Amino acid sequence: MNTKLxxxxxxTYKSGATEVAVVATNDIIIDDNLADRxxxxxxxxxxxxxxxxxxxxxxxxxxxxxEKYSQAVFFKIDVPSKVLYSSxxxxxxxxxxxxxxxxxKSAIKSGFAGARAYAGGSCKNIFCHDHPECLxxxxxxxxRNPQYARPSMSGFGINVAELFKTAGWPFGxxxxxxxxxxxxxxxxxxxxxxx
Numbered sequence: 001m002n003t004k005l006x007x008x009x010x011x012t013y014k015s016g017a018t019e020v021a022v023v024a025t026n027d028i029i030i031d032d033n034l035a036d037r038x039x040x041x042x043x044x045x046x047x048x049x050x051x052x053x054x055x056x057x058x059x060x061x062x063x064x065x066x067e068k069y070s071q072a073v074f075f076k077i078d079v080p081s082k083v084l085y086s087s088x089x090x091x092x093x094x095x096x097x098x099x100x101x102x103x104x105k106s107a108i109k110s111g112f113a114g115a116r117a118y119a120g121g122s123c124k125n126i127f128c129h130d131h132p133e134c135l136x137x138x139x140x141x142x143x144r145n146p147q148y149a150r151p152s153m154s155g156f157g158i159n160v161a162e163l164f165k166t167a168g169w170p171f172g173x174x175x176x177x178x179x180x181x182x183x184x185x186x187x188x189x190x191x192x193x194x195x
Contacts, residue, residue, distance in 0.1 A: 004110040005194075008073055011106055015099040017075040018187070021167035025069045025193065028158065032059045035157035043154075045122030049134040050143070051151040052122050059157035068114065069193040073103055074163050076189040084186050090129065092188060093121040097148045100190035104150070112194040118158065119190040123149035153191060160189060 005022060012020045038046055038053040045052055077099075079092050100117035107115035124134050127145040135141035143149060153160065164171035 004112070005071075005073075008103060008107055008110065008192075008194075012073060012075050012099060012103055015102055016077060016095055017099055018078040019167070019169055020073060020075045021169075023072050023074050023163065023166050025066045025072055027163075027166045028066060028072065028191075029162040030059045030063050030066075030157045031159045032157050034159060035059050035155055038152075038154055043122075045125050048137070049122055049124035049128075049149075050136045051149060051155075052124070053155040055137065056151055056155040058155065062156040062158070065116075066193070069195055071194055073107075073192040073194065074167055074189065075099065075103075075191075076164075076169065076187040078185050078187045081184040081186040084188075090126055093119075093126045094148070096120060096188045096190055097123065097126060097150050100150045100192060101148050103190075103192045107192060107194050115192055115194050117150045117190065117192045118153045118156065119150045120153055120160075120188045122152055150190070153189070158191065163189075163191070 001022065009020050009022070035053065035058055037043070043052070047054060049055070077092065077096055083089060083092060097119045100119040104115045104117035123145065127149055128134060131144070133140075134143075136143040161171050
């Protein structure tokens, strides 16, 4: 692993990631059915921003894009499940997008000119929840948060469970279970493609 990539990994940890792995793009599984779940059952953020379906290029275009890349930085942030079902979840997703966009920018500065970041969650809900519409989508202006907002991984059919296996991490789904005395953990994740 070269020094530039090691530096990106360290920066990802310093930015707040719990775990970081470098994966080969050949190991990124794209599943059309996962992207279809944005539409049916309909995600509450479907169609609300340019970074979510149906306004993204989807799985077939992402497969073609992957052909230009050899590896990716995959990272996660572990949080208590109950946080993802609380008013604090927005802050977690903001951090996720900030890490993804920061790693993308650092990768570009380091010589990975085509670096591209993706993160979980809808940028409309994360950054513009208090605005009635996405300015970029409505064509009434430009994105309010272009420095942070990144496309949602879901809309491209990125199989996160398989990425967890590739990275060697246990995969658990968030559960809204307040009856348990133990703290159940969940995670949110991001992906930065690099050449």
